[in-house]
Amino acid sequence: MSLLRKINAKATADANTGFGTNPGSYGGRFINKDGTSNISKRGMPFFNRISWYHTMISMPRWKFMAILFSFYILVNFVFACIYYLIGVEYLDGIETTGSELVKFGKAYFFSAQTFTTVGYGHISPNGFLTSSLAAAEALVGLLSFAIATGLFFGRFSKPIAHLRFSHHALIAPYRGGKALMLRLTPFKNTNFSEAVAKITLGMSVEENGTPTNKFYSLKLELDKINALTLSWTLVHPITEESPLFGFRKEDFDATEGELLVYIKTFDDMFSTDVVARTSYTFNEIVYGAKFDMMYTENEANTKTILHLDRLNSFQKVEI
Structure with missing residues (x-):
């Protein structure tokens, strides 16, 4: 029996995490470093596959702004084309003697004024068809800006757990043994309280000659704190009950695995619970190291200084 199979035999008694098992190599990762899910869903009906509201709320800021500007330009272009096809002579205030490109440009800017309901007044629709189109565009503009305002509010008001995790997890000396x-x-500048931490270990092990994915809930020395104002080091003592008991550096290098980290805490600013997630693959675990202290006192010993630039600072040690 291999080392991994011996370890799993000790750890599986109370390790039903609900993930189930899956024959084959572990491969990839379930959670990205930024906390987003690295999952692609299949088999969902087409119209339920993408929630446009959740997509717009969660996408990066630059992409969100790019979509808004692109939508604004495209809608005005479409309406400008329709105005141009009807005839710019039905738009009072536009000279019909210029080039076709100049005429289209003036129709485009009239569309932008109508879409935003600015209406400077030097160009106005003339005729039933053009007036109806302008009225429809004004309605589309009002609805579009109402939706955009809701999206802006949703993005700015969405509670976010402003927590950062170290780039690496460490295997460090701990009370005469080792700990993750x-x-x-x-x-x-947020105040967090009632912070709760959970870590799930997923790795590929061999059972009866077949690679199988296994998941374990790792017991933490301290999984809940009343206030989270300084750094918090999550410690999993590697005892005989741990699925990592007996692991050496070469075992981490040869095994496919991932640590799924989940943090829930109460944010006083939003007056609600917020959640942060991240993961560490086995190649992001440093064997034989310990973190450097992140906080010090000022010269007058009246205030604690938290050095955020030391979050990833560690030094190698012998185990």
């Missing part, structure tokens, strides 16, 4: 350690800290 990783660190996190708040990085905004």
Whole structure:
């Protein structure tokens, strides 16, 4: 029996995490470093596959702004084309003697004024068809800006756990043995309380000659704290009950695995619970290291200084 199979035999008694098992190599990762899910869903009906509201709320800021500007330009272009096809002579205030490109440009800017309901007044629709189109565009503009305002509010008001995790997890000396350690800290002027931490270990093991994915809930020395104002180092003592008991550096290098980290805490600013997630693959675990202290006192010994730039700082040690 291999080392991994011996370890799993000790750890599986109370390790039903609900993930189930899956024959084959572990491969990839379930959670990205930024906390987003690295999952692609299949078999969902087409119209339920993408929630446009959740997509717009969660996408990066630059992409969100790019979509808004692109939508604004495209809608005005479409309406400008329709105005141009109807005839610019039905738009009072536009000279019909210029080039076709100039005429289209003036129709485009009239569309932008109608879409935003600015209406400077030097160009106005003339005729039933053009007036109806302008009225429809004004309605589309009002609805579009109402939706955009809701999206802006949703993005700015969405509670976010402003927590940062260390780039690496460490296997460090601990009370005469070893422990798995990783660190996190708040990085905004927010007050967190009632913080709860959970770590799930997933790795590929061999059972009866077949690679199988296994998941284990790792017991932490301290999984809940009343206030999270400084750095917090999560410590999993590697005892005989741990699925990592007996692991050496070469075992981490030869095994496919991932640590799924989950943090829930209460944010006083939003007056609600917020959640942060991250993961560490086995190649992001440093064997034989310990974290450097992140906080010090000022010269007058009246205030604690938290050095955020030391979050990932560690030094190698012998185990």
